[in-house]
Amino acid sequence: MSSKPKESIERVAIRFCGDSGDGMQLTGTKFTESTALAGNDLSTLPDFPAEIRAPAGTLAGVSGFQIHFSSADIRTPADHPDVLVAFNPAALRANVDDVRSGGMVIVNSDAFNKKSLLRAGYSEDPLPAIRDRFRTLEIPVTSLNREAVKGLGISSREGDRSKNFFALGLMFWLYNRPMEPTLRWLAGRFKGDVLEANTRVLKAGYAFGETTEVFPSSFVVNRAKIQPGTYRNITGNTALAWGVVAAATQMKRPVFLGAYPITPASDVLHEVARYRHFGIKTFQAEDEIAAISSTIGASFAGHLAITTTSGPGMVLKQEALGLAVMTELPLVVVNIQRAGPSTGMPTKIEQTDLLMAFYGRNGESPVPVVAAATPGDCFYTVLEAFRIAVTYMTPVIMLSDSYLASSAEPWPIPEIESLRRTDVEFRTEVEGFAPYLRDPETLARPWAIPGTPGLEHRLGGLSKQDQTGNVAYDPVNNERMVELRAEKIARIANDIPPVEVFGPERGDLLLVGWGGTQGAITSAVEEAQQDGRSVSSIHLRHLNPFPGNLGEVLGNFEKILVPELNTGQLTSLLRAEFLVPAQVMSKVQGQPFLIEEIRGRIEAMTDKKKSSKKKDRK
Amino acid sequence: MTSATAKLTSKDFQSDQDIRWCPGCGDYSILANVQRVMPELGVPRENFVFVSGIGCSSRFPYYMNTYGMHTIHGRAPAFATGIKASRPELSVWVVTGDGDGLSIGGNHLLHTIRRNIDIQILLFNNRVYGLTKGQYSPTSRLGMRTKSTPDGAIDHPIDPIAFALGAGATFVARTVDVNAPHLQEMLHRAHAHRGTAFIEILQNCPVYNDDEWIELEDRKKRVEASLVLQDGEPLVWGAEDQRRGIRIGDGIPSVVSVGADDPVGKGVAIHHERYETPAYSFALASLQRPEFPLPIGVFRAVEKPSYERSLAQQVTDAVSERGEGDLAALLHSGDTWTVDK
Ligand code: SF4
Numbered sequence: 001m002s003s004k005p006k007e008s009i010e011r012v013a014i015r016f017c018g019d020s021g022d023g024m025q026l027t028g029t030k031f032t033e034s035t036a037l038a039g040n041d042l043s044t045l046p047d048f049p050a051e052i053r054a055p056a057g058t059l060a061g062v063s064g065f066q067i068h069f070s071s072a073d074i075r076t077p078a079d080h081p082d083v084l085v086a087f088n089p090a091a092l093r094a095n096v097d098d099v100r101s102g103g104m105v106i107v108n109s110d111a112f113n114k115k116s117l118l119r120a121g122y123s124e125d126p127l128p129a130i131r132d133r134f135r136t137l138e139i140p141v142t143s144l145n146r147e148a149v150k151g152l153g154i155s156s157r158e159g160d161r162s163k164n165f166f167a168l169g170l171m172f173w174l175y176n177r178p179m180e181p182t183l184r185w186l187a188g189r190f191k192g193d194v195l196e197a198n199t200r201v202l203k204a205g206y207a208f209g210e211t212t213e214v215f216p217s218s219f220v221v222n223r224a225k226i227q228p229g230t231y232r233n234i235t236g237n238t239a240l241a242w243g244v245v246a247a248a249t250q251m252k253r254p255v256f257l258g259a260y261p262i263t264p265a266s267d268v269l270h271e272v273a274r275y276r277h278f279g280i281k282t283f284q285a286e287d288e289i290a291a292i293s294s295t296i297g298a299s300f301a302g303h304l305a306i307t308t309t310s311g312p313g314m315v316l317k318q319e320a321l322g323l324a325v326m327t328e329l330p331l332v333v334v335n336i337q338r339a340g341p342s343t344g345m346p347t348k349i350e351q352t353d354l355l356m357a358f359y360g361r362n363g364e365s366p367v368p369v370v371a372a373a374t375p376g377d378c379f380y381t382v383l384e385a386f387r388i389a390v391t392y393m394t395p396v397i398m399l400s401d402s403y404l405a406s407s408a409e410p411w412p413i414p415e416i417e418s419l420r421r422t423d424v425e426f427r428t429e430v431e432g433f434a435p436y437l438r439d440p441e442t443l444a445r446p447w448a449i450p451g452t453p454g455l456e457h458r459l460g461g462l463s464k465q466d467q468t469g470n471v472a473y474d475p476v477n478n479e480r481m482v483e484l485r486a487e488k489i490a491r492i493a494n495d496i497p498p499v500e501v502f503g504p505e506r507g508d509l510l511l512v513g514w515g516g517t518q519g520a521i522t523s524a525v526e527e528a529q530q531d532g533r534s535v536s537s538i539h540l541r542h543l544n545p546f547p548g549n550l551g552e553v554l555g556n557f558e559k560i561l562v563p564e565l566n567t568g569q570l571t572s573l574l575r576a577e578f579l580v581p582a583q584v585m586s587k588v589q590g591q592p593f594l595i596e597e598i599r600g601r602i603e604a605m606t607d608k609k610k611s612s613k614k615k616d617r618k
Numbered sequence: 619m620t621s622a623t624a625k626l627t628s629k630d631f632q633s634d635q636d637i638r639w640c641p642g643c644g645d646y647s648i649l650a651n652v653q654r655v656m657p658e659l660g661v662p663r664e665n666f667v668f669v670s671g672i673g674c675s676s677r678f679p680y681y682m683n684t685y686g687m688h689t690i691h692g693r694a695p696a697f698a699t700g701i702k703a704s705r706p707e708l709s710v711w712v713v714t715g716d717g718d719g720l721s722i723g724g725n726h727l728l729h730t731i732r733r734n735i736d737i738q739i740l741l742f743n744n745r746v747y748g749l750t751k752g753q754y755s756p757t758s759r760l761g762m763r764t765k766s767t768p769d770g771a772i773d774h775p776i777d778p779i780a781f782a783l784g785a786g787a788t789f790v791a792r793t794v795d796v797n798a799p800h801l802q803e804m805l806h807r808a809h810a811h812r813g814t815a816f817i818e819i820l821q822n823c824p825v826y827n828d829d830e831w832i833e834l835e836d837r838k839k840r841v842e843a844s845l846v847l848q849d850g851e852p853l854v855w856g857a858e859d860q861r862r863g864i865r866i867g868d869g870i871p872s873v874v875s876v877g878a879d880d881p882v883g884k885g886v887a888i889h890h891e892r893y894e895t896p897a898y899s900f901a902l903a904s905l906q907r908p909e910f911p912l913p914i915g916v917f918r919a920v921e922k923p924s925y926e927r928s929l930a931q932q933v934t935d936a937v938s939e940r941g942e943g944d945l946a947a948l949l950h951s952g953d954t955w956t957v958d959k
Contacts (some may be wrong), residue, residue, distance in 0.1 A: 037955050075681025181953060223957075232954045242948060249945045256704045276936035278943030281929055283703055286729035290696035293689065293726075297669070297700025300687060301708065305700070323690050413949045450685040450701070450708050453664045458633070458679050470635065471680065 005217040006090065006176065006211065011070030012221060013078035014171065016164075017095045019056050020049050023164040028065025030168055030185065034177040036233045036410055039223030040069040041517065044408045045077035045592075048347050057119040062094040071222040075519030076375075077407060079594040084134075086166050087111060087141070089120035091229025098132065106133040106170075108163070110124055110142035134298070137214050148204040149197040149423040157411040162201040169205025176220050179206060221379050227412060234411040236375035236404035238517075240334065241271030243382035245278050247304055251386065251423050254279040255296035258291040259308045263346040264402040265336040268308045288316035292333065296320060299329040300459065302426060302449035304386060306332040310402075311353050312342050315360070321395055322361040325485065327459040328436075328445050330389035330396075330469040332382065336399040337515075339590040343461065348590025349403040351515050354569040357397045358544060364482045366489040368392070369544040371399040373518035376411035378404060386528075387422045391495070392488055399543075401565075403592050404516040428455035435469035442495075443488035445469075499553055503529055503536030509606050510557035511537040512582065514570055521563055524598035533606040543570070549576050559605055561585055563598055626657035633683040637676060641747075644795035644821035648683055648742065651798055651827075655805040661709045668711050669698040671718040674749050675742040675821070677715040692723025695730035698737050699925075706926040709809070712735040716757040717747045720776055724756075731785035734813040735925040738805075741778055741818050742795075746803075746827035764826075778818040779917055780842060780903040783896045789815040790899065790917040794834045795822060800846075800914060807916060813924045834912060847915030849891045852881035855911045863887075864910070866901050873910065891919040 013358050014031070018024045025046055029280040032044050047064040052060030068078035100106060107127070117125065130136050144164040152159070165182075172179050179202060182612040186198050209215055234242075248255040257280065259269040273282040281303075285291035292307045299305035309317060314335045321374040324331050337353045339345035357369045373382040378400055385398040427433060427446035435457040436445050448455040457469065465472035466480055501510075504524060513521040518539045525537040538553060540546065554560060554574070560582040562571040568584035574581050585601050589595055631653040639645045656666065666684035670676035672691035679686030685708075689697045699795070702710045712730075719741045721726050730739070746764070747753040753766040758776065761770040761877045782790045789811040793804040803820065808815035820831040833843035845855040854876055855862035861876040863886030874884050882888070890898065899918040905911065937943075 033953050037953065039955065039957065065675075226957050228957050228959045230950065230954050230956045231954065232950070245943065245948060246945055249943070254704070256700060258700060275943060275948070276933045277940040278945075279933060279937075280943075281703060281933065283699070283929075285699075286725055290694055290699070290726055290729070293693040293696035294700030294703070296689075297687070297697035297702075298704040299700075300685075300697075301701045301705040303704040319690050320693065323909065327687070413954065416946050416949075450667045450705065451664055453662065456664060456684050456686075458668075458682075458686035458688065460680070460686075461690060462688065 005214070006220045007217045008202065008220045008222065010072055010221070011068065011074065012083065012175065012219065013066060013068040013081045014083040014085065015064055015066040015081035015098070016085045017062055017064040017091035018164070019091070020054060020061045021056060022063070022087045023161070024063045024065050024087070027164045027168050028067060030182045031171060032067050032233055032408060033181045034172065034179070035067065035069045036231065037181055038177055038221070040071060040221055041074050041224035041226060042067060042069040042233075042410060043074055043077045044068070044443045045403070046406045047268045047283065050345065050347050057088055057116050059090050059094050062091045064091070064095060067260060069221055070559070071224050073224070075523050076595060078590070079518050079596050085171065087164070087167070089122055089126065092130070093120050093122065093287070099134060101133065103134055104137065104332070106129055106137045106139060106167070107435070108141035108167075109138035110140045120485050126245055139170075139214075144204065144208065145201055148201045152193045152197050153195055154193050158404040159197060162198045165202045166205040166208070166307075169202040173206045173209030174215060174218050176218055179203070181210070189487065205419070224411070229412040231410045231412055233408050233409045234376055235406055236372065236378040236400055237267040237269055237336070237406065239376050239379040239411065240372075240382050240400060241268045244268075244272050244306055245275050245280065246379065247383055247386040248278050248280055248418060250383065250419055251304060251390065251424050253302070253304045253424050254281065255282050255306065256283065256295060256303040257306050257308065258283040258285050258294040259296070260285050260288045260291045260313060262288075262310045262313045264338060264405045265308045265310045265313070265334065267405070268334070268336070288313040289320060292317040292320040295331055296324050296327070296329055299324070299331050300327070300450070302447070305330070306334065306386075308334040308336065310336050312343065314353060314356060318360045319362075321367065321463045322363065322365050324395040325361070325365045325367060326461050326464070328393045328485070329459070330393055332385045332389055332396050332398060332400045332594065334382065334400060336405050337399060339588070344604070345590045347402060349401050349565060349592055350588060350590065351399075351401060351517070352588070353399065353563040354514070354543065354566065355572070356571070357399060364486065366486050367544065368394060368396045368489055368492055369399065370396065370478075370542055372404055373513040373515065373539055373541060375404050375407055375409050381558050384541070387420065388492060390422060390424050390447075390539070391444065392442050392492060393447060394489065399515060401516045424454065427455060428452055434467045435459065435468050436464060443484060443491060490545050495547045496542045496547055497550040499538045499540065499547040501536050501538055501553060504534070505536070506556035507534075507536055508534035508557065509559045509561060509602065510554065511535065511598070511602070512540065512554075512560060512570065512574065513537065514543060514563045514564070515538040517563055517565065520593040520595050520598055523595045524602060527595070527599055528602045528606070533602060534609065535602050535606055540570075546577065554580050555580050561601060561605060563593055563601070567594070625957055627780050628653040628657060628661060628726050630663060631656045633812045635680045637681055638677060640825050642822075642824040644675070644744065644823070645675060645678070645742065647795045647798070648740070648801065648819055648821065649678065651801045652679050652805065653682070656804050658806070659709070659809050665707065666709050666711070667701055668713060669721060670713040671702065672749070673715040673718040673747070674823070676716040679689050692718050692721070693726055694718070695723065695726040695739065699730055699733070702737050702925045703929055704803050706736070706930055712737060714739065714740045714741050716741065716743045716745060716755045716778070720756045720778060720781065727781070728785045731782055731787045731814050731816060733925040734786075734788050734922050736812055736814070736927070738808045739817070741816070742821040743778055744821045744823035744827055745830050746823055748823050748826055752753070752826040770819070777903055777906070780900065782816040783899050783903055785917065787816050787918065788813040788918045788922050791816070792818045792820070792912075792914045792917070794820045794831065794914060795858060796835050797914075804916070807919070811919060813922055831858055833907065834914070843911055845905065845911035845913045847902070847917065848891060848914050852886045852888050853958045854881050854886060862907065866898070869897055869901050871901050871905055871910065891916050893918070
């Protein structure tokens with residue numbers, strides 16, 4: 001137990017950064033696990049370099065991991081870290097300008113030699129200037145680490161590898177986090193001297209905090225008051241993969257997932273591939289086109305079919321997706337968006353594929369579109385996508401993004417009984433069967449799968465005759481089929497929840513968001529509301545069709561602002577559909593919105609009403 | 619099931635759709651022969667799925683009264699893979715052409731064959747694009763004049779058999795649209811094979827490339843122009859009195875005249891479908907007109923694990939090792955914590 005005083009704080013954001021070989025992601029993940037167990041609300045954001053192995057010590061090779069934790073509600077990984085832990089000059093240079101002014105900077109002083117300064121592009125030692133701006137702690141992490149592993153039968157290279165655990169141990173002490181989860185993990189992972197080295201180093205870091213003069217006190221962040229329940233930490237991609245598994249159990253049909261490796265979607269394939277014992281088949285196809293084509297085949301054969309990709313892969317899938325529209329087969333296509341155009345910035349975030357989801361195919365080809373709002377929400381959104389797909393016999397596009405994919409939040413584990421069940425019904429009745437006869441309510445056609453005697457039929461991409469589905473070039477029939485397919489998708493609006501307004505139902509300004517920006521938008525709106533501004537927000541999960549009450553909600557506000565990480569795609573859709581003067585707040589820097597950016601925009605568009613005090617709202 | 623299938627005839631496999639191929643197209647004969655063979659395979663009709671891409675040949679599924687999918691250009695093998703991998707009990711047949719299968723769809727054909735998924739792939743080779751009205755295809759002869767090659771094609775053609783062998787095919791055969799008994803025999807063999815069965819069917823397009831295969835189709839000419847492969851038999855062809863044989867020395871084929879002599883004594887190669895190495899089959903695939911007779915029959919038939927069976931086995935093994943998946947256990951795996959009221 002620490003004998004130094006403990007100072008209580010509400011929240012803190014820490015960013016670990018170093019070379020991609022320094023183990024920053026692991027350090028961040030282990031710190032996150034302990035923080036979750038300490039009962040804080042938290043949000044994390046890893047930041048990987050695009051290159052697998054960029055030259056050591058260069059800016060291109062810097063890898064980072066930010067964690068924000070609090071005793072109160074938080075929704076984002078924080079605009080600015082309060083503490084930066086930098087393992088080398090390049091990491092310092094790439095990150096230090098993000099740190100809150102007056103924040104703390106911890107550097108591995110051993111790494112600040114002439115060679116590495118040069119490699120980072122520093123012509124002189126940056127530390128004197130840093131000392132003026134931040135509370136700067138220069139700790140010889142490399143030598144302290146070597147000291148700790150002395151006498152063990154491991155090479156100096158192996159020994160140096162554990163230095164991230166020294167910093168981790170130190171941060172555990174500084175924020176009073178339990179070390180046990182990490183010690184347990186080490187014991188399960190390593191043996192012999194390597195285990196001993198990592199364990200010693202972790203504890204040495206902890207002890208260093210306790211004994212060194214540089215830290216007069218440690219900090220306590222109390223448990224957050226969060227809803228009772230059992231929690232786990234989850235990233236968007238894991239939640240998505242588990243949602244796919246849940247679809248198999250909740251719909252009692254086997255899943256077939258076809259995918260081609262692409263950043264940042266590959267992790268979903270990796271994760272789902274581990275669950276063959278759920279009857280799930282995964283197929284790594286030869287390309288994006290084969291990935292979706294195989295899933296359409298599996299759908300025809302009666303499986304819950306899903307394909308996962310990112311922007312460039314989505315482009316390649318569109319022709320086959322058009323066939324799924326024409327054949328009216330259920331299918332989920334997940335696009336985990338990344339920065340484009342073309343290869344763009346594969347590990348960075350954008351929301352630039354919304355219009356492609358709507359309009360990326362030839363012909364009149366409507367597809368339902370849903371988007372996840374938080375990492376944990378990816379679980380529910382993919383289940384919803386499957387529900388719509390099988391209920392309406394249609395492909396469904398689910399949008400996620402690279403931020404949701406890799407950031408993590410505490411997730412209340414749902415009771416299985418509370419999860420929606422969707423019954424899948426195959427047509428078996430021969431009497432009166434025609435492949436394109438429709439359910440009068442949903443307009444869904446029957447799902448008649450191979451192996452069913454008497455229902456043999458052919459599906460294809462050629463224009464179809466109403467009801468029989470036979471090839472037909474009759475002009476009036478063609479138009480009718482275009483209308484029927486559109487009407488089927490439009491009717492989904494009757495079957496989705498109305499959009500809920502965060503804040504008053506009417507007012508001066510409404511922010512409309514979709515996808516992974518929910519945390520930043522809601523936080524900014526909440527702050528502005530506390531500031532007495534007339535501002536509310538809505539966040540759209542269903543984008544096509546829009547919820548039935550959306551037009552009415554938009555009409556209750558004087559101004560509409562749409563923050564999106566593109567140049568105005570939802571904005572255009574809202575303007576076209578509802579003839580409202582929606583304005584875009586655009587950002588395409590490969591980075592998520594900062595709360596303060598959105599807040600600044602809200603402040604520019606609203607007045608601070610002095611009369612409206614916090615207490616007389618509600 | 620057998621009683622139900624025993625009653626089926628080729629008529630049961632004819633759909634009610636009007637057939638839209640040009641008069642005299644080789645596709646008619648292929649369709650009739652496929653419909654003839656289907657009832658003989660012992661498979662319930664509802665378990666057949668015909669999958670095609672785009673092109674004249676790809677209209678095929680519409681005319682078969684089975685389950686079927688007319689998909690997008692070149693991708694039929696990928697659709698078929700999804701069907702077969704998810705439902706191994708189905709009998710899945712891909713119908714493709716030289717443009718659909720070897721040009722836009724070359725990648726899928728390659729990988730589907732490589733995986734050895736247990737489907738039948740019928741590639742109708744007429745050496746021209748029919749549906750788009752007569753451009754040269756990847757199998758067209760060098761110098762072929764078409765609308766898109768008014769001065770003659772300058773790219774080198776690919777041989778479908780060599781392509782399939784190169785992709786590691788476990789079953790490769792060639793047959794001819796109008797040679798009914800041979801075509802039917804090849805369909806039976808392909809169906810019996812466990813793994814990807816690839817058949818090149820030489821097909822006449824009377825509109826854009828008439829008589830491309832006339833030497834193989836004409837009953838008289840084919841005696842001299844084709845070499846019928848038979849497992850365990852020497853590679854001989856030609857009229858009784860002037861038989862010739864193929865000798866393969868150092869992997870290079872050459873022609874020897876045999877006449878009434880014993881072909882083995884003359885060094886003529888004995889055909890084997892089951893060589894582990896594909897080298898022999900490649901040598902056979904290199905036999906082209908007019909220097910050599912064109913072989914028809916089974917070039918290669920070997921056993922390898924098939925994709926869908928291996929995949930199903932992984933599922934079975936996972937269930938027996940880990941028990942049936944439990945969603946609640948999955949969601950609670952790893953580190954969790956409980957917040958009390
Ligand atoms: S164009 Fe040629 S291949 Fe096509 S249907 Fe006509 S004859 Fe047959």
